[in-house]
Amino acid sequence: MMPCRTAGSKPGRCAPHRLPALLLGALLAGPVTAQHAAHGPALGKVHMPIPCSEAAQALFDEGLLHQHSFGHDAATERFRAALQAEPACAMARWGMALARLDNLFATPDEGAQAEARALLTDAAIPPAARNAWIAALADLVAPGRPWPERLPRFAAAMRDNALANPRDEEAQVFHALALLMAAPADDALAAAQQEAAAILEPIWMRQPEHPGVMHYLIHAYDVPALAPRGLPAARRYAAVAADSPHALHMPSHIFTRLGEWQDSVGANRRSADLARRSGLVNDELHARDYLVYALLQLGRMRDAQAVWQEAQPLLPRMNRAHLGGPYAAAAMPARLALEAGDWAAAAALPLVGSDRPEVAALPRFARAIGLIRSGRTGEAAPEIAALRQHEAALRAGSEPEWAARLAAQAAGASGLARIAQGEVEAGLAELRAAAEAEEAVPKDVVIPGPVAPLRELLGEALLSLGRPAEAEAAFVRVLASEPKRFRSLAGAAAAAGRPPLAIARYRLLLAIAGDADADRPEIVAARGVLATAR
Incomplete structure (x- = not known):
């Protein structure tokens, strides 16, 4: 077992991991088919010097190239190959642990965190210049605190690492990434996003083909006030990393913010097609949800329906442990019904069996709106009650933003029901308050846009009331x-x-x-x- 230092601890021995040795062995085993980045797919360029052999270094850089575009399976393969090339290369384990966490802007499932902890244990300690990387990631995946509470500590650790290594541009990039991961949800100024962008923009000037810099700049600018500043990175990223499904999709985060629907359609068609050829089911579903949303804003309902029909054979193969695929699968039919104003279809949406409350809640909300708008208001009460139960589960699971989103939806549906039942002023007041609450919650990265904005529902209610x-x-x-x-x-x-x-x-x-x-x-x-x- 390696000696290590974790945040807030004294030098000593790492706590033993709790994964069986066979499972850890499975994580480290696997075929090695890595290819040198210079002769591989179009993914950009990146180099992070590590204290390992030349062969391990080359494979590590390839892994980092994939990781920066969230190509987690390919990244894991390269990092594993680096470890096989040099079993003492602790940073290869760091890379595998990072890739295991999947989308760094979502809460990883407990199994992934446990596997990451195991990978960071029993490895030889690197020289001091790289010890901080392992210590920061080990602290991030350490159990005992809700994930959102760990993120500020991770950002602080990566800030210290960046300050200690001012010439290490990867340290600066990962500091910016950590700032975005930990960005406060209720900051109207988007201070963390602006700080991250201020770090990344000069690096982009020096490293114009760095995929992580462009990727994280898009995330930094993925707020309404900053979105126009994200267009250069959005357009460049898809060209530089043209063989990454995620890189092809990411520009649509900016296109969606700006209402550039045709651009979003093109980006997500290319992303979905490449994801299908690569066997990346969740990536394809995520791109298809953004594609459906864009097509609906263009009034192309039939094309949007076709995209959903093409997605359905994928559903049995999606990874349900990660949010992107399951959310997209539940959101697409809800969007189609609500944006078409097909209230009967919305009311009849099948429920989704998911242990993720934010996913299971999607058809509940659509059903409630559909029932109310089709004149079956009395039947909406169980759907609203279910929304509140899912909200409570999210609060108990330390997911305050998702909980707030569902609380607003439940209140909005309740307000619509009261209007339909003749309590017009009370219902409008509840719906207005719900719209304010919904707008106070920033858009999650998995969401292209609401399935039905509450303020839009308010406008439609007011229009029907002759106001x-x-x-x-x-x-x-x-x-x-x-x-x-x-x-x-x-x-x-x-x-x-x-x-x-x-x-x-x-x-x-x-x-x-x-x-x-x-x-x-x-x-x-x-x-x-x-x-x-x-």
């Missing part, structure tokens, strides 16, 4: 954070108090959704208004 001025204000506010959103733009046009304003908005809708299904009610209404205006 167009209030409805218009609600739709305009949605469009401030969700630019060029189809239903909100159509609602803002329908609610416009002056004909010239309605005409301008309907023209914009038709310009954005030029290839929309001709029978979409919003498109029919737009063409009718414009024909009359002539």
Whole structure:
């Protein structure tokens, strides 16, 4: 067992891992098919000097190249090959442990954390310059505290590492990544994101093909106020790392923020196609969810339905331990029903068997809205109750942002139900408060956009009550954070108090959704208004 130092401890012996030796052996075993980065796929360029042999160094760099684009399986293979080339190469174990955590912007499952802990144990200690890397990651996966509470400590450790090694650009990159992982959810200024971007932008000037720099810049700018600054990295990343499904998908985070739907469609089609050829089911499902969302904003319901139909054979093979695939699989049918205004289909959505409350809640919310909007308000109560149960489970599991999102959805559905039952003012007040609460929770990286924004539902309720001025204000506010959103733009046009304003908005809708299904009610209404205006 290796001597080590973890944050807040004295030098000594690492605590023994609890995984059986056979399981740890399985993690370290496996075929070695690594290829030198210079002759391999288009993934960019990266180099991080480690105190290991030349052969291990080359394989480690290949692993890091894949890791920076969240190609975790390929990264694990390369890091494992580096360890086989030099069994004493502790940083190869560090790489395997990092890759095992999967998407670093989500909470890893307990099994992955346990495997990462095992990999960081029983390895020879590297020279002091690399000890901090292992200590910081070991502390991150140490049990005893909820994952969100560990992230600030990890960011602080990576900051110390970066300060101690100012010329090590990988230390600076991982410091920026840690800042993004630990960014406070309730910071309207996005201070952590701006700090991370300030670290990464100069490095990008020096290393224009570094995949991690571009990847993490996109995450840093994935907030409404900063999104335009993310376009250069978004467009460059997909070109530099063209053989990474995740790199092809990532630009759509910025495209979605800006309402650049055609660009998002192209990015996610390419990502889904490459993920399918690579056998990466969760990556393909995640790209397809973003693709469905973009197509719906273009009014292309039939194309969006086809994307979902093509995804369904993948569902038995998705990795249910990771959020991206299961969330996408539950979100796509909910989006299709709600954005089409097909309330009967929304009310009849099948429930999802998942031990992830945020996934199981998706059809519950859609069913509640569908039941209320189709005149079956009394049947929505069990769905709202289920949403609140899922919220409680998320709070108990230390997932406050997801819990807040579900609490807002439950309150929003409750408000709609009260409006339908004649408690108009009380229902509107509850729905308004729910919309405020939903908008206070930042978008999770797994979500392209809400399945139905609560403020949009508020606008539609106000419009149906004959209160167009209030409805218009609600739709305009949605469009401030969700630019060029189809239903909100159509609602803002329908609610416009002056004909010239309605005409301008309907023209914009038709310009954005030029290839929309001709029978979409919003498109029919737009063409009718414009024909009359002539």
